[in-house]
Amino acid sequence: MKKEAVARLCKQAYKQDGCLTVAELAIMLKISAVTVCKYIHEWELEHKTVLPRRGSIHDIxxxxxxxxxxxxxxxxxxxxxxxxxxxxxxxxxxxxxxxxxxxxxxxxxxxxxxxxxxxxxxxxxxxxxxxxxxxxxxxxxxxxxxxxxxxxxxxxEDDIESWTIEYAEKTEHHNN
Incomplete structure (x- = not known):
């Protein structure tokens, strides 16, 4: 249940032009950072996608x-x-x-x-x-x-220009 909460928080923060760190997720859910990492790893493997968080958005x-x-x-x-x-x-x-x-x-x-x-x-x-x-x-x-x-x-994709503009706008919001 908390694994899904981690995923939901990451996605919601991203939709609101934010990104959360593992430490912030741990504090919010009152679990250890190690447990958050475990949940993220399991969720990403199960869903074959990456959760939006500071480490993945900024490639850290x-x-x-x-x-x-x-x-x-x-x-x-x-x-x-x-x-x-x-x-x-x-x-x-x-x-x-x-x-x-x-x-x-x-x-x-x-x-x-x-x-x-x-x-x-x-x-x-x-x-x-x-x-x-x-x-x-x-x-x-x-x-x-x-x-x-x-x-x-x-x-x-052929329409690289519109994608580039879309991506630049998103990353600009996340970097501010």
Whole structure:
């Protein structure tokens, strides 16, 4: 029941041009921050979407779930970058970074490079590379065609201008 309350509070704050932190949610619901994180993680996995909160809206901190959800929407569900952005409360730049890093790591793994070598070659941390390696291994276990994923085009909607204006207005409200 409190898990749904966490989700509802996040969504309501976002609709009112606000965003809540985990600490604020914990205080409001009189539960620990650890429990809030657990509820958020479970809810996001169950619903395959990201709750709007400060960490996700401003792309603060590493969260495997977001990468996993975003990459799944783009490569498996074949959703557009803009639709994925709307559904996950992430900027186009953040999504582009996920796509780029995902492809770089996948290509390096196919070349037989170690985690350390991939981190050096991509300029990313070993911890981040391990997160992408885990996602890629899950795709392999799910019998997805890795060559097809590597070569697949990510769909970008034609009406980028109206989306850009809509996104800029939303982020302007959240940054003030």
């Amino acid at each position: 901190g590493p969260t495997l779930t977001h990468k996993k959800i975003i990459l799944h929407k783009l490569f498996i569900e074949q959703k557009s970058v803009q639709q994925t952005s709307r559904e996950t409360y992430h900027s186009l730049q953040a999504i582009q970074r996920y796509i780029s890093t995902f492809r770089q790591v996948m290509l390096c793994m196919q070349k037989g490079m170690s985690t350390e070598q991939i981190a050096f070659a991509t300029g990313r941390t070993k911890r981040l590379i391990k997160e992408y390696e885990q996602i890629i291994e899950e795709y392999k276990k799910g019998n997805y065609n890795m060559k097809q994923l590597l070569g697949s085009e990510v769909h970008i």
